[in-house]
Amino acid sequence: GQQVMQIPQYQHVQEGEDFTTYCNSSTTLSNIQWYKQRPGGHPVFLIQLVKSGEVKKQKRLTFQFGEAKKNSSLHITATQTTDVGTYFCAAPLEYGNKLVFGAGTILRVKS
Amino acid sequence: NAGVTQTPKFRILKIGQSMTLQCAQDMNHNYMYWYRQDPGMGLKLIYYSVGAGITDKGEVPNGYNVSRSTTEDFPLRLELAAPSQTSVYFCASTGLGGGPLRTDTQYFGPGTRLTVL
Numbered sequence: 001g002q003q004v005m006q007i008p009q010y011q012h013v014q015e016g017e018d019f020t021t022y023c024n025s026s027t028t029l030s031n032i033q034w035y036k037q038r039p040g041g042h043p044v045f046l047i048q049l050v051k052s053g054e055v056k057k058q059k060r061l062t063f064q065f066g067e068a069k070k071n072s073s074l075h076i077t078a079t080q081t082t083d084v085g086t087y088f089c090a091a092p093l094e095y096g097n098k099l100v101f102g103a104g105t106i107l108r109v110k111s
Numbered sequence: 112n113a114g115v116t117q118t119p120k121f122r123i124l125k126i127g128q129s130m131t132l133q134c135a136q137d138m139n140h141n142y143m144y145w146y147r148q149d150p151g152m153g154l155k156l157i158y159y160s161v162g163a164g165i166t167d168k169g170e171v172p173n174g175y176n177v178s179r180s181t182t183e184d185f186p187l188r189l190e191l192a193a194p195s196q197t198s199v200y201f202c203a204s205t206g207l208g209g210g211p212l213r214t215d216t217q218y219f220g221p222g223t224r225l226t227v228l
Binding site for chain 1: 142144151152153154156159161169201203205214215216217218219220221222
């Protein structure tokens with residue numbers, strides 16, 4: 001079935017360093033969503049990308065959607081301890097209003 | 112609005128016991144979903160519903176059942192609990208699709224942590 005591969009699985013950074021997580025699909029995606037899950041919490045929607053080559057920013061977070069709409073990335077500039085958690089990408093299946101989630105990237109920030 | 116609510120928050124079951132995980136949303140969303148999340152892993156879709164009276168299997172439906180008698184409620188039933196069902200269960204909901212390109216945001220409940228011993 002359709003899969004969305006996400007890397008890395010885990011990253012531990014020093015506070016102030018940058019962080020990037022990547023999402024890849026073998027098929028063209030109509031859109032891609034990003035969610036954040038704090039430790040012990042539930043996934044919370046961050047953003048949706050729809051257009052080829054789209055770039056969106058939320059403060060220190062930069063989201064990109066590839067030109068071929070098969071990959072996406074989330075980049076955090078100058079990480080803070082409040083950024084810790086797991087970041088998931090998610091994309092709709094070809095049919096129905098269902099999402100397939102990447103495995104997530106766990107971010108730990110050392111102060 | 113309370114959003115998506117789930118009960119209970121925690122539960123320990125013995126092997127072979129049964130239980131129902133409750134999920135309710137007050138956003139008048141048509142679509143509702145049940146996911147499980149194993150430690151350090153992503154979300155796996157168990158069952159979903161596109162409206163009252165309509166349910167369908169997701170990726171990992173074995174050992175579970177659902178019903179959707181109202182728009183608001185989407186309970187998940189575990190029959191004959193097994194240790195492999197130890198997980199965190201999330202319920203989510205979303206409105207009608209945003210069109211051919213956009214997908215509605217999924218709103219998640221706080222989760223139920225289930226341990227089967």
